[in-house]
Amino acid sequence: DAGVTQSPTHLIKTRGQQVTLRCSPKSGHDTVSWYQQALGQGPQFIFQYYEEEERQRGNFPDRFSGHQYPNYSSELNVNALLLGDSALYLCASSLEVGNTDTQYFGPGTRLTVL
Amino acid sequence: RKEVEQDPGPFNVPEGATVAFNCTYSNSASQSFFWYRQDCRKEPKLLMSVYSSGNEDGRFTAQLNRASQYISLLIRDSKLSDSATYLCVVNGGNTGGFKTIFGAGTRLFVKA
Numbered sequence: 001d002a003g004v005t006q007s008p009t010h011l012i013k014t015r016g017q018q019v020t021l022r023c024s025p026k027s028g029h030d031t032v033s034w035y036q037q038a039l040g041q042g043p044q045f046i047f048q049y050y051e052e053e054e055r056q057r058g059n060f061p062d063r064f065s066g067h068q069y070p071n072y073s074s075e076l077n078v079n080a081l082l083l084g085d086s087a088l089y090l091c092a093s094s095l096e097v098g099n100t101d102t103q104y105f106g107p108g109t110r111l112t113v114l
Numbered sequence: 115r116k117e118v119e120q121d122p123g124p125f126n127v128p129e130g131a132t133v134a135f136n137c138t139y140s141n142s143a144s145q146s147f148f149w150y151r152q153d154c155r156k157e158p159k160l161l162m163s164v165y166s167s168g169n170e171d172g173r174f175t176a177q178l179n180r181a182s183q184y185i186s187l188l189i190r191d192s193k194l195s196d197s198a199t200y201l202c203v204v205n206g207g208n209t210g211g212f213k214t215i216f217g218a219g220t221r222l223f224v225k226a
Contacts (some may be wrong), residue, residue: 042217043158045216058213090157090158101145101205101212107157
């Protein structure tokens, strides 16, 4: 039973660049949520994708965008990177059927913006 | 006021101690509640869901009080391996899907 996977594990970018992070959900899951976790803080909800559409969004600017593919995998895109975007980016998957919202997390992508 | 607030910690306890974590949430329409555990530089891992009737899993007991908008986690007979950050998680949403709010986490150190 494959768990949630994310790539890459680490990434270094400079201010102003753009980045794409990838996530494959746990086998059988169809909903993907993305989070940003700064050092010493709890994860902050960015957005959630289901059926290839964004259906919930946290308080993040439009520089943060995403996509979900028919196979349920997802991407997080961040444009015009700022130093403050340096964080651990976590992907979590869940299953819509049965209205269960228990989430399982991937290992994360650690993004450093210089 | 933060949407989800936890004890700031850290908690330093000896092995075998009982430790309790508290969490409050501000949105009375919140739908589901969880405790996650996060080890240093790792992803959060589900510890347990929290129900109004209370639920127990071995040494861990979680409780929800909807009237007071309060969630608790009790760890009995602490082990060295329990050292981690414990995250209180609250889910809520409008039509379709849910939005997840994490507390800042409470760090636990269990010492021999």
